Amino acid sequence: MSTFTLMQKKSLTALMVLGITLFAVSAMADVMNGDFSNGGMDWTVLPDPGFGASFPAAGGNPDGYALLESAFQNPGGRVCILQTFICGDPDQGTECTIGFDYFLTPIDAAPGSGRLMVVIDGIVSVVADHPTQGWNFVSYVVPCGLHTLQFCLEVDPQNNAWQAGIDNVRSECTGGVPNEARHWDGIKSLYR
Numbered sequence: 001m002s003t004f005t006l007m008q009k010k011s012l013t014a015l016m017v018l019g020i021t022l023f024a025v026s027a028m029a030d031v032m033n034g035d036f037s038n039g040g041m042d043w044t045v046l047p048d049p050g051f052g053a054s055f056p057a058a059g060g061n062p063d064g065y066a067l068l069e070s071a072f073q074n075p076g077g078r079v080c081i082l083q084t085f086i087c088g089d090p091d092q093g094t095e096c097t098i099g100f101d102y103f104l105t106p107i108d109a110a111p112g113s114g115r116l117m118v119v120i121d122g123i124v125s126v127v128a129d130h131p132t133q134g135w136n137f138v139s140y141v142v143p144c145g146l147h148t149l150q151f152c153l154e155v156d157p158q159n160n161a162w163q164a165g166i167d168n169v170r171s172e173c174t175g176g177v178p179n180e181a182r183h184w185d186g187i188k189s190l191y192r
């Protein structure tokens, strides 16, 4: 289960287009409440002391989002939000694309003392370890099927207050590479 390779893709709009293109063949399951329109429903919060998560109804991309925070004085550690979900049917699809929007902001912190991580089936990937501007997007490709997805804000000990935001968590199990993939550059322009 943990032997596959996580492939990080920075392709922004192309994957959104891919999702739209393949919607008809991948109607099964998905991340629940990935846009946080229902607060923290379907997400489990795992906070260390000095850390917390909340789900503001506004300020996301848009509306509700998950806000992970460390207190200024904290012993070091992390806060994670977690969800287990089924991305499509492993017999019908080859690739599950997991995408999300995020930001990472130092409130009062030493440079490099905080980082946002995504943990997919126990495999850790650092999403950001420096301040970001506005909302950013990233996606990962894993096999279709059952996955455990965590987002964690990890902060070094002592006087480091950071905030990280997560919104629009989504997954899509695709049945292979579509012909449209050859024309992503052309399609992409339609959505700009």
Ligand SMILES: [Ca+2]
Residues within 6 Å of the ligand: 035, 036, 037, 060, 061, 062, 063, 064, 065, 167, 168
């Ligand atoms: Ca939202």
